[in-house]
Amino acid sequence: MTKPLLSVENLxxxxxxxxxxxxxxxxxxxxxxxxxxxxxxxESGSGKSVTxxxxxxxxxxxxxxxxxxxxxxxxxxxxGLGEAPxxxxxxxxxxxxxxxxxxxxxxxxxVETQIGEVLQIHKGLTGAPATQRCIxxxxxxxxxxxxxxxxxxxxxxxxxxxxxxMIAMALACEPxxxxxxxxxxxxxxxxxxxxxxxxKDLQQKLGMAMLLITHDLGIVRKMADxxxxxxxxxxxxxGETENILKHxxxxxxxxxxxxFPAGEAPSASPTAxxxxxxxxxKVIFDVREGLLRRKVSEIRxxxxxxxxxxxxxxxxxxxESGSGKxxxxxxxxxxxxSQGKIWSCGQEIxxxxxxxxxxxxxxxxxxxxxPYGSLSPRMTVSQIISEGxxxxxxxxxKEERNSRVTQALLEVGLASDVHNRYPHEFxxxxxxxIAIxxxxxxxxxxxxxxxxxxxxxxxxxxDIINLLxxxxxxxxxxxxxxxxxxxxxxxxxxxxxVMQKGKIVEHxxxxxxxxxxxxxxxxxxxxxxxxxxxx
Amino acid sequence: MSFLSPITQRRLxxxxxxxxxxxxxxxxxVLFTCALFANFIxxxxxxxxxxxxxxxxxIFVEYPETTFGGEFETEANYRDPFVQDLITQSGWMLWPLxxxxxxxxxxxxxxxxxxxxxxxxxxxxxxxxxxxxxxLMYGFRISVLFGLTLTIFSSLxxxxxxxxxxxxxxxxxxxxxxxxxxxxGMPILYLLIILASFVIPNFWWLLGLMLxxxxxxxxxxxxxxxxxxxxxxxxxxxxxxxxSTPRIIVRHLLPNAMVATVTFIPFIxxxxxxxxxxxxxxxxxxPLGSPSLGEMLxxxxxxxxxxxxxxxxxxxxxxxxxxxIFIGEAVRDAFDSRKATQ
Numbered sequence: 001m002t003k004p005l006l007s008v009e010n011l012x013x014x015x016x017x018x019x020x021x022x023x024x025x026x027x028x029x030x031x032x033x034x035x036x037x038x039x040x041x042x043e044s045g046s047g048k049s050v051t052x053x054x055x056x057x058x059x060x061x062x063x064x065x066x067x068x069x070x071x072x073x074x075x076x077x078x079x080g081l082g083e084a085p086x087x088x089x090x091x092x093x094x095x096x097x098x099x100x101x102x103x104x105x106x107x108x109x110x111v112e113t114q115i116g117e118v119l120q121i122h123k124g125l126t127g128a129p130a131t132q133r134c135i136x137x138x139x140x141x142x143x144x145x146x147x148x149x150x151x152x153x154x155x156x157x158x159x160x161x162x163x164x165x166m167i168a169m170a171l172a173c174e175p176x177x178x179x180x181x182x183x184x185x186x187x188x189x190x191x192x193x194x195x196x197x198x199x200k201d202l203q204q205k206l207g208m209a210m211l212l213i214t215h216d217l218g219i220v221r222k223m224a225d226x227x228x229x230x231x232x233x234x235x236x237x238x239g240e241t242e243n244i245l246k247h248x249x250x251x252x253x254x255x256x257x258x259x260f261p262a263g264e265a266p267s268a269s270p271t272a273x274x275x276x277x278x279x280x281x282k283v284i285f286d287v288r289e290g291l292l293r294r295k296v297s298e299i300r301x302x303x304x305x306x307x308x309x310x311x312x313x314x315x316x317x318x319x320e321s322g323s324g325k326x327x328x329x330x331x332x333x334x335x336x337x338s339q340g341k342i343w344s345c346g347q348e349i350x351x352x353x354x355x356x357x358x359x360x361x362x363x364x365x366x367x368x369x370x371p372y373g374s375l376s377p378r379m380t381v382s383q384i385i386s387e388g389x390x391x392x393x394x395x396x397x398k399e400e401r402n403s404r405v406t407q408a409l410l411e412v413g414l415a416s417d418v419h420n421r422y423p424h425e426f427x428x429x430x431x432x433x434i435a436i437x438x439x440x441x442x443x444x445x446x447x448x449x450x451x452x453x454x455x456x457x458x459x460x461x462x463d464i465i466n467l468l469x470x471x472x473x474x475x476x477x478x479x480x481x482x483x484x485x486x487x488x489x490x491x492x493x494x495x496x497x498v499m500q501k502g503k504i505v506e507h508x509x510x511x512x513x514x515x516x517x518x519x520x521x522x523x524x525x526x527x528x529x530x531x532x533x534x535x
Numbered sequence: 536m537s538f539l540s541p542i543t544q545r546r547l548x549x550x551x552x553x554x555x556x557x558x559x560x561x562x563x564x565v566l567f568t569c570a571l572f573a574n575f576i577x578x579x580x581x582x583x584x585x586x587x588x589x590x591x592x593x594i595f596v597e598y599p600e601t602t603f604g605g606e607f608e609t610e611a612n613y614r615d616p617f618v619q620d621l622i623t624q625s626g627w628m629l630w631p632l633x634x635x636x637x638x639x640x641x642x643x644x645x646x647x648x649x650x651x652x653x654x655x656x657x658x659x660x661x662x663x664x665x666x667x668x669x670x671l672m673y674g675f676r677i678s679v680l681f682g683l684t685l686t687i688f689s690s691l692x693x694x695x696x697x698x699x700x701x702x703x704x705x706x707x708x709x710x711x712x713x714x715x716x717x718x719x720g721m722p723i724l725y726l727l728i729i730l731a732s733f734v735i736p737n738f739w740w741l742l743g744l745m746l747x748x749x750x751x752x753x754x755x756x757x758x759x760x761x762x763x764x765x766x767x768x769x770x771x772x773x774x775x776x777x778x779s780t781p782r783i784i785v786r787h788l789l790p791n792a793m794v795a796t797v798t799f800i801p802f803i804x805x806x807x808x809x810x811x812x813x814x815x816x817x818x819x820x821x822p823l824g825s826p827s828l829g830e831m832l833x834x835x836x837x838x839x840x841x842x843x844x845x846x847x848x849x850x851x852x853x854x855x856x857x858x859x860i861f862i863g864e865a866v867r868d869a870f871d872s873r874k875a876t877q
Contacts (some may be wrong), residue, residue: 357777
């Protein structure tokens with residue numbers, strides 16, 4: 001057996017928060033051998049990112065501390081090592097890629113400057129040789145013409161391209177270890193697949209070891225040799241990837257593997273009345289330039305969308321980021337200006353004034369993606385849910401209103417003692433339940449769900465999907481379900497509408513789309529998504 | 536404390552954690568309370584008169600001299616030895632701690648005014664023989680009250696203007712922004728001096744004139760908050776619920792902007808007080824004879840041989856402004872969400 005390149009021994013991490021001490025990582029040990037990929041897997045709050053950051057000692061010390069443990073790299077203990085020796089390791093021998101490509105590059109510096117900085121610090125390269133090396137690593141990272149990208153600024157690059165620049169930067173000094181912290185989570189599925197391939201390819205070419213941090217077991221199966229499962233700061237299970245995925249020992253790993261959205265939408269009558277219909281719906285943003293703000297071009301965010309949605313049915317809207325699916329939802333709710341016709345519950349609502357629109361809003365409610373941003377932090381749960389009731393004059397007296405709030409909370413599976421608590425006291429999944437309760441308290445006929453599960457862990461996603469399906473069969477609401485996650489859409493929808501660049505690419509019954517897609521784009525999407533699946 | 540939301544509770548704790556700000560706040564509160572009751576601490580009328588077994592309250596009620604057996608129908612001058620004799624013959628008087636009001640001239644000065652500090656006038660008198668300590672106390676009161684009123688009014692206008700700009704954006708925002716840029720480019724002090732020469736300035740005139748220019752301070756921060764928050768999901772959710780625009784602004788957006796507003800308030804107050812003081816110093820401020828710190832400073836400048844004038848006015852001004860800045864810093868800490876997690 002080869003000597004491990006990196007070994008983490010009994011590592012603990014604590015954070016001081018006010019008077020409290022929070023133990024984020026509790027005595028974690030694992031090793032990383034040369035040329036090997038190890039995946040740290042866990043849901044949010046499992047301590048996987050904190051573990052990765054402590055390897056490079058990038059935690060906010062002294063707020064964070066290591067009560068015990070060692071991290072050995074080349075015979076040196078990185079815990080408590082001084083800043084100067086650490087700097088010779090960071091970016092040079094151990095490089096890191098972060099999750100958020102939008103914020104991990106400096107927006108004011110060109111690609112060349114940013115990669116050149118790494119080369120100058122660690123290799124002392126400047127001038128022409130540095131430029132040459134920049135081009136080399138950019139091409140390694142998958143840019144066809146590296147020279148053309150040298151002067152590019154981050155805002156000129158797409159999310160996937162930025163992540164490639166991050167990879168190029170990490171590879172610039174040919175590190176021994178690459179730490180990738182959820183490198184593809186923020187990206188679309190098709191780009192995700194390409195980047196993962198690139199990473200795997202580069203790892204073999206350069207003979208690096210890779211520590212991959214992810215919540216996605218699909219990625220793990222594709223990429224990792226070994227796997228460390230973490231939960232609440234502890235290592236639950238560790239071993240060969242194939243082994244663990246086939247024969248998981250701990251119940252937590254089993255749950256992770258099986259928390260996969262399955263099943264299908266509750267049955268609904270094909271003759272149900274129409275709840276929502278659009279004709280030639282368009283949302284066009286003008287691009288204005290110059291002193292006089294003259295219109296130079298336009299962006300068709302939503303371009304000629306026609307569909308009909310029946311009572312009790314779910315229409316899944318699928319597309320990658322920028323495809324216009326959220327804009328479509330906002331246009332239907334009349335929160336975004338649009339052209340074309342919208343019928344809601346038999347009434348034409350496109351030309352209604354905001355005031356005339358207000359009473360109709362109780363029939364069409366919305367749940368947003370981010371459970372942290374969609375609840376006002378200064379209101380109690382009960383205030384949040386009852387606000388709509390007050391506006392629409394529902395529920396009459398205060399007692400009746402309270403009982404309706406309690407009922408809505410019970411329906412979404414929250415105990416009634418949460419009334420006077422504030423959103424920040426709840427977890428992401430619970431907050432999403434509160435947001436759903438706010439919407440269903442009005443007993444709407446249409447519920448627009450804008451990526452309601454995307455910000456949540458897989459196991460909680462399943463709970464929310466089950467809840468939504470249950471609510472649909474109980475109240476016969478129509479859902480407009482927007483998601484980039486094909487597995488979730490498949491488990492929720494009767495019909496699917498695939499969007500690309502504002503246009504409908506394909507539209508049909510769910511099973512037909514998933515088993516027999518007609519369009520090339522749909523096929524690509526489905527392949528990329530289900531290629532990463534474990535079962 | 537359960538009626539306070541957890542955010543408010545955390546902020547209160549954060550405010551208290553800044554010891555300097557907390558002590559400043561208490562000191563300021565004590566000084567301000569004393570100044571509010573300055574009439575009972577320094578006045579040229581007794582607090583209580585017992586004359587022929589009935590009680591009189593000269594601070595609240597004007598009594599003619601004839602009440603006490605004098606000759607004039609005008610209000611009794613209690614500092615007059617003649618009146619004092621009349622009263623003490625058949626009763627007694629309870630004087631405030633300092634038997635001078637801000638406009639009382641001490642005619643019994645042993646030296647020509649300005650007189651240096653003595654047992655009678657603790658901080659001396661100014662060049663018209665008026666008690667410096669008393670005038671400082673009244674001057675402090677008028678400065679703080681002026682600052683407070685101006686701050687409240689300019690916050691109201693500033694928040695409203697910022698809210699409208701931020702919420703509606705677009706052309707309204709653009710026009711308003713340009714207007715504010717022009718408006719804040721005006722040389723404020725000169726304009727105030729010119730405007731003050733058209734009218735006879737009093738407290739309310741000065742307040743109105745300064746309000747013309749001071750409301751812009753808060754507009755940029757409030758506008759920025761609104762621009763940011765109007766696209767937050769919970770505001771969108773509120774619109775989807777069917778809330779009307781004013782209700783969204785008041786219930787969902789204003790609390791966000793309040794953070795910025797409250798943080799700014801002590802600093803706006805400081806600016807207001809300084810502006811009033813400069814106007815008074817230049818002689819364009821409050822009417823002649825009113826107690827004001829600016830006027831005290833200008834007396835100090837004119838009577839360099841009487842350092843107690845300049846030094847004491849300077850100290851009061853400096854301490855007041857410093858206390859306000861310290862309080863402002865503590866408030867800023869309290870609303871700093873990053874600090875709370877450290």
